[in-house]
Amino acid sequence: MEETWRWFGPKDAVQLPQIRQTGARGIVTSLHDIPYGEVWSIAAIEERKAIIAADASLGLEWRVVESLPIHERIKLNEGDQTALFDNYRTSMRNLAACGVKTICYNFMPVLDWTRTTLAHPLPGGGTALRFDIVEFAAFDCYMLERPGAEAEFSEETLVAARNWAKAASESDKAKLLANIMAGLPGAYDRYDIPGLRRMLDRYRGVTREILRENLARFLREIIPLADELGMRFAIHPDDPPRSLMGLPRIVSGEDDIAFVLGAIDSVANGLTLCSGSLGAGPKNDVPGIARRFAHRIHFAHLRNVAKDPNGSFMEADHLDGDTDMVALVSVLLEEQERRRLSGAANWRIPMRPDHGHELLDDIGKPTHPGYPVIGRLKGLAELRGVMRAVSAAKGWPLS
Incomplete structure (x- = not known):
């Protein structure tokens, strides 16, 4: 190839x-x-x-x-x-x-x-990208506060997500938002929470x-x-x-x-x-x-x-x-x-x-x-x- x-x-x-x-x-x-x-x-x-x-x-x-x-x-x-x-x-x-x-x-x-984490630690000191379902649920349900979001996650995930949100500092939450936005390439706009809500509103009804x-x-x-x-x-x-x-x-x-x-x-x-x-x-x-x-x-x-059984995954070798x-x-x-x-x-x-x-x-x-x-x-x-x-x-x- x-x-x-x-x-x-x-x-x-x-x-x-x-x-x-x-x-x-x-x-x-x-x-x-x-x-x-x-x-x-x-x-x-x-x-x-x-x-x-x-x-x-x-x-x-x-x-x-x-x-x-x-x-x-x-x-x-x-x-x-x-x-x-x-x-x-x-x-x-x-x-x-x-x-x-x-x-x-x-x-x-x-x-x-x-992804929710851009530098998940690896043995020996390297880092990897990771999507953590608990952190994403915390973002979706308790930072973005999207109506109906909780219905899309298991109860076990929601309990862990609520605990994460309660324990997270404002800095933790800001970092999570920045990590989720990092997948947008180049110099395009990143969204803050209000901006992301407005974008999601535009998709309301789009099945x-x-x-x-x-x-x-x-x-x-x-x-x-x-x-x-x-x-x-x-x-x-x-x-x-x-x-x-x-x-x-x-x-x-x-x-x-x-x-x-x-x-x-x-x-x-x-x-x-x-x-x-x-x-x-x-x-x-x-x-x-x-x-x-x-x-x-x-x-x-x-x-x-x-992949993890709960829907999380990490970049592997x-x-x-x-x-x-x-x-x-x-x-x-x-x-x-x-x-x-x-x-x-x-x-x-x-x-x-x-x-x-x-x-x-x-x-x-x-x-x-x-x-x-x-x-x-x-x-x-x-x-x-x-x-x-x-x-x-x-x-x-x-x-």
Whole structure:
């Protein structure tokens, strides 16, 4: 598979020469300084490409957009969205004109990935991202005070959440809010409690079925153009794959993915196979999901999680956790070999290591949560070993 690396742009604490030292050559990035709904101009795209390619000795290339964000009004089907769709399609045309044709995106309402702890201690002093159901229930029920929230948690969780809320200082509560907001990428607005309540009010009455139809409408608006431009769209699963704060989640498991890919049956309408997001769902067989939808996987995020019975989970080492990573990588490599033999021009599946642990001298550095260098490099090295071993055993080209 093609090894790529997520880079948050010139302000990222991780610089391009460091990325080259990992062995990855493909860059996964986005124009985070451009607000949702505005056009990505050719000039802005070429400027980012030029930064990536400035040192030719590094051999780096922008391979995947993560992401071209979808405005909240499109997710809500709120008001006249004509200009939003026109701008989105213009950005698509501009990206294609600049040779960047794979787009990872998500349709998660309000928040992207959500964790309650950004530095859960590991043996030896490293840290990991963690979603703790008790802390999230305390936030939802006793900080946000969302009507009806208590009905969505077990009594055992609620008792622990009430105890947490009673014992928590204002600083503890502020930190929990900041941690939950940390999944919003780039420079976009974070919500305070009143702001979050206002956003949730906008979603009142938006059911799972309505959100599904709004996604289908988005696909009907953009996939025909993606086909025309030779682009590949790859939806990212919900993270975590469960309802949060009463908001419906519609890309959480196998049936959801079947709905999305069936909404428009086109190779341009594809999947980002995120093993961590799907792996946090107790019912999800991640290698099985990958096998069923292999022909529509355009991008892969490879990471692992360890789940607790109560719904909590933590980022595990890439080859540990609850997902059989060797089996998953084998499925992806088998699909890649099928594409190679079919004569496909771009037969390699781009992948990146995701959500590494904070280790060694990365601890305390101002990297984006989940995106330190050393933890991701460790994961990439482990995954590279799996890919080499599986490819050699099968007689497939090393990739």
